[in-house]
Amino acid sequence: MVEKLSKNFFLYLSKNKILNKGAKRWGLKLGAAQVVAGVTVDSVIKVVKVLNKKGLVCTVDHLGEFVLNRDEAKQSMKVCIETLEAMSATGVNCNLSLKLTQLGLDIDRQLCIDHMKAILDAAKKTNNFVRIDMEDYSHYHQTLEILAELRQTYDNVGTVLQAYLHSGKKDLESLRGVPLRLVKGAYKESPKVAYQNKEKIDENYLEMIKQHLLTGSHTAIATHDHRIIEKVKRFCKKWNIPKSQFEFQMLYGFRTELQEQIAKEGYTMRVYVPFGHDWYGYFMRRLAERPQNVSFALKGLFSK
Numbered sequence: 001m002v003e004k005l006s007k008n009f010f011l012y013l014s015k016n017k018i019l020n021k022g023a024k025r026w027g028l029k030l031g032a033a034q035v036v037a038g039v040t041v042d043s044v045i046k047v048v049k050v051l052n053k054k055g056l057v058c059t060v061d062h063l064g065e066f067v068l069n070r071d072e073a074k075q076s077m078k079v080c081i082e083t084l085e086a087m088s089a090t091g092v093n094c095n096l097s098l099k100l101t102q103l104g105l106d107i108d109r110q111l112c113i114d115h116m117k118a119i120l121d122a123a124k125k126t127n128n129f130v131r132i133d134m135e136d137y138s139h140y141h142q143t144l145e146i147l148a149e150l151r152q153t154y155d156n157v158g159t160v161l162q163a164y165l166h167s168g169k170k171d172l173e174s175l176r177g178v179p180l181r182l183v184k185g186a187y188k189e190s191p192k193v194a195y196q197n198k199e200k201i202d203e204n205y206l207e208m209i210k211q212h213l214l215t216g217s218h219t220a221i222a223t224h225d226h227r228i229i230e231k232v233k234r235f236c237k238k239w240n241i242p243k244s245q246f247e248f249q250m251l252y253g254f255r256t257e258l259q260e261q262i263a264k265e266g267y268t269m270r271v272y273v274p275f276g277h278d279w280y281g282y283f284m285r286r287l288a289e290r291p292q293n294v295s296f297a298l299k300g301l302f303s304k
């Protein structure tokens with residue numbers, strides 16, 4: 001009960017526009033620095049280098065979402081390209097994750113597509129891959145439609161499916177061969193479209209992972225749930241699914257020992273490393289996921 005209230009509270013805060021705006025000016029506060037790798041491209045590349053040395057590969061996310069201003073959307077596109085160039089120049093093992101609302105999806109669909117094309121061209125030049133994060137349900141269908149449009153020209157782009165959605169398994173069928181990250185789902189959604197029960201979400205999640213793996217498609221299993229990870233490892237061994245066809249993913253700052261252990265076992269372990277001024281919504285969703293994460297915020301209150 002308390003867990004549910006706290007989850008709803010932080011998910012509500014994550015959408016608060018005034019706090020979000022203020023947070024961009026505060027700098028990394030409330031302990032966010034433990035899970036966000038600074039605010040500049042240089043700072044995130046430094047972190048990626050350290051993680052690479054530990055045998056972890058990365059995906060970097062320039063934080064930003066729900067942008068309603070053309071200049072801001074264009075600036076986000078530029079930072080994404082700058083980040084891809086910095087990855088190539090420094091030779092780090094890392095790709096890019098981004099959100100379509102950061103690139104102007106809520107302003108003008110075509111503007112967003114043009115920004116995506118510029119980013120994918122830059123990624124192609126440096127032989128890199130771009131993952132479109134999945135946002136809340138109000139952007140779900142547009143994201144899948146834009147992905148389909150982009151994949152007519154680009155093969156270096158994929159997206160994310162959320163297992164809490166009722167339509168998850170059905171939508172997965174039409175994404176055969178597309179590199180997908182599979183997650184449980186991070187937003188507050190209506191019971192009309194999403195399962196609310198944790199056991200049901202876990203069950204659907206595992207079924208979706210197996211379904212995508214069995215089609216031979218590249219699958220990123222993004223979870224901190226050790227039970228799911230162990231089940232996936234056993235499943236892949238049983239069905240002789242090569243380690244090159246899947247990878248595990250976790251967020252920067254979470255379960256770091258487990259991340260390193262998985263990499264040592266010879267699996268690809270990719271760390272999602274966010275950076276940038278727009279850390280507020282991301283951080284609030286992390287607090288919503290796990291009441292224990294609130295300790296980050298409490299520790300942050302008392303440091304500096």
Ligand code: FAD
Pocket residue numbers: 132133134135160162183184185186187222223224225226249250251254255271272289290
């Ligand atoms: P949970 O269901 O939160 O936890 C299951 C169990 O795992 C817990 O009961 C506990 O035993 C253990 N556990 C979990 N966390 C910890 C911890 N920190 N320490 C110790 N034990 C722990 N969501 C989206 O909607 N769209 C996206 O594009 C998206 N991208 C993501 C990318 C990555 C790399 C990751 C890791 C997550 C992403 N998410 C995304 C978030 C995702 O949907 C979940 O909200 C989030 O991962 C929490 O669910 P979980 O699977 O990690 O495990």
